[in-house]
Amino acid sequence: MYASYYTPDQIGQLPSEPGIYKYYDAERHLIYVGKAKNLKKRVSSYFNKQTGVDKKTRKLVSEIHYIEFTIVNTEFEALLLENTLIKENQPKYNILLRDDKSYPYICVTHERFPRVFAIRRFEPGLGTYYGPFASVKAMNNVFYLLRSLYHIRTCKYNLSEENIQKGKFKVCLEYHIGNCKGPCEGLQSEQDYNRDIEQVVHVLKGNLAQPRQYFRERMQEAAGRLEFEQAQRYKEKFELLEKYHAKSLVVNPNIADVDVFTITSDEKCAFINYLKVINGAITVTKTVEVKKKLEESDADILVLVMIEMRSRYNSQSREIISNIPIELEVEDWHISVPKIGDKRKLVELSFKNALFFKKERMSVVEDQKGKPHRVVLQLQKDLQLKNPPLRIECFDNSNIQGTNPVSAMVCFINGKPAKSEYRHYNIQTVEGPNDFASMHEVVSRRYKRLLEEKKPLPDLIVVDGGKGQLSAATDALKELGIYGQVPIIGIAKRLEELYFPEDPYPLHIDKKSESLMLLQRARDEAHRFAITHHRQKRSKAAFESQLENISGIGEVTASKLLKHFRSVQKIKEAPVEEIAKLIGKDKAQRLKETLNQGDSLTPPAMDKLPISPAEGEQA
Incomplete structure (x- = not known):
């Protein structure tokens, strides 16, 4: 295999071979993995359409800023590699199977007188694993069958x-009640014990015909x-096996081993049902939901799920x-769409399961629309509010020793962040590090605007801080004449205390409460949003200050340059002609000469600037 890096303008150099391609953003984070029969055609299609x-x-x-590809021998190898890379890296634009539960297996150990037991974690070299089982109940049913049919030791x-x-x-109690033949004292030969293990393996593989015949x-x-008591015991075991086999959905013994995959989808999601059929009986049935990231076709999604399911359930069936x-095209695989007969009925059965799962999921989504989330209802109960706080707005301030003061408001709707509703505020009327006055200003501005635009007020206002910040926000609401219409609280960081207006004693909620965690999430999100805006503002101020130190570049010119180029680095990289279109040829020439003299104008990374204790406490 071969791997290399390219930029979007070099896609014409990609080979016309099968393989996988990986897209990276400007920070070299992997954002998408795809497969292709022809790498050059497939990658080019993204940029040519x-x-x-x-x-x-x-x-x-x-x-997309960087492209990496890997050539493989066949399309199927590309599919397997794509599936592995998606699971390992989880790129944000790839569909993901959101089914990360740890499923139980039954393990038959590789030791003298093998043991048989249930396990969830994979331990290499321990034994052969059978499963996974969709539920513990299903696994226990198989376990009960094996213990009833065969003499298997339970000791270690x-x-x-x-x-x-x-x-x-x-020998232990298991020997005395007839569940074990006592191999620990040499009362059962290894050959006789292994005959039982051989039958156990047949049952675990779903091959029930041979144990029944046995x-x-x-x-x-x-x-x-004429050993009729012994014959009766074998008869009871035969009937137990028949009863267990009857619980499986029998399709048709003539179908033998086959995997069935069906899919139905809409604009956002796809629903895939998988049936694993062994010796005419359905041994596994599983339906999964896949959320689309791009406009993936049903065939592309189904292929990915097919590889995952066959690997998860250890399917060896050649027919799909x-x-x-x-x-x-995979060697030894036969993939078809049956039109008539028993196989067609099997596909219809699988498709019916996929449709039912889709209908069920859609009905759940519809039922949840407009209904308060469980956490929201818990918060209403804990704060003793009249109405569920479906819309929560949280405020936070950020500054370093009074410089570049900013505030932020984040919004949570039904317990989840609504990022389109977030707002930044540059402090306009406050000088110096006055956190209380800043809180008063932004709360006034926010709800004065809502009143002027006749928009609904939130169900709960949260202020990051203690009594002082809460009092300032409360005064702002009183001046607007809406105090009492909207519940407002303050959340203090040190002990996670909740303060109510005109109440000297804080409210303490259980630290493990989901409602407190929701308030903490809102507070932390407001902190992050405010800090981000503050750093951007400091960065811009630092850039403007450095540019203004250049002869002939004033505040207006510096702002114009940064608005167009966004950073000093991009100004350094831009040709003189492009800069001259904005500020004139003479200024552009002087600017380029100064910048090219060295890197003295490159500002420090904003994430490495020191943050004072005041910023950490206020934000």
């Missing part, structure tokens, strides 16, 4: 030949010897049937 491209794809293309002894001969172990033959042999055609 001008019409018929959805917004998400256009946004993806706008963020090292049953080496030497240990048994030395008589290191004694018990039928043992029953007939015992009856032929589906409700849509899949263009995937």
Whole structure:
């Protein structure tokens, strides 16, 4: 395989070979992984298409700065590599299976007199794993069947030949109640024990025909010897196996082993059902929801899920049937869309499951629309509010020793951040580090504007700070004549105390309460938003100050340059002609000469500037 880096203007140099391609943003973060039969054609299609491209794809293309590709031998190898990279890196534009539960397996150990037990974590070299099982109940049913049919030890002894001969172990209760034949004391041979393990493996693989035949033959042999009690025991085990087999949905014994995948989708999500059929019986059924990141086709989504499901459930079936055609050439795989017969009925059954799951999910989404989230209702109860706080607005201030003071307001709707409603505020009427006056100003400005625009007020106002900040915000509401119409609280950081206006005693909510966590999330988000805006403002001020130190560059010219180029670095990289269009040829020439003399004008990284204790407390 071969890997290399390219920029979007070099895509013409990509090879016309199968492989995977990776897109990186300006910070070299992996944002998308894809596969292709022809790397050059596939990657070029992202940049050449001008019409018929959805917004998400256009946004993806706008963020691509670097391209890396890996050539493989076949399209199927590309698919496997793509699936692995997506699971490892989880790029933000790739669809993800949001099903990260740890499923139980049944393990048959690689040791003398193998043990059989349930396990969730994978331990290399321990044994052979069978599963996973969709639920613990399903696994326990299989476990009960195995313990009822066969004599399997439950102890953890090292049953080496030497240990048994030395008589290191004694039989336990399992031997006395007939569940074990006592291999620990040499009462059962290794050959006889392994015959049971061989049957156990057949059951775990879903091959029930051979165990049924085994018990039928043992029953007939015992009856032929006139050992009717023994024959009865074999008969009971045979009937238990038959009963277990009847619980599986029998399709048709002539179908043998096949994997069934069906898909139905809408603009946002796809719903895929998977049926694993072994010896005519459905042994696994699973439906998953996949949220679309771009405008992926149903075939592309189905192929990814197919690889994941076959790997997860250890499917070895060569035949795959589906409700849509899949263009995937894999040796020893036969993929088809049946039109008639039993296989068509099987596809219809799978598709019915996918449709039902989709309908169920859509109904849940509809039911949840407009209904308060559980955490919101808990917050209403904890704060003793009249109405659920569906809309929460939280305020925070940020400054360093009074310089570049800013404030921020973040909004949570039904317990979740509504980033389109966030607002920044540059402090206009306050001089110096006066946190209380700053809070008074931004609260006044926010709700004066809402009143003027006749927009609804929030259900709860949260102020980051103690009594002082809360009092300042309360005074602002009183001046606007809306005090009492909207509940308002302050949250102090040190002990996570909640303050109410005109109440000298704070309210303490359980530190593990979801409602307190919601208020903390809002407070922390307001802190982050305010700090980000503050750093940007400091950065801009630092850039303008440095540019103004250049002869002939004043405040107006510096602002014009930064508004166009965004940073001093980009000004340094821009040609003189482009700068001259903004400020004239003489100023542009003088500016370039000064900047090229050295890197003395490059400002320090804003994230490395010291933050005073005041900033950390106020923001």
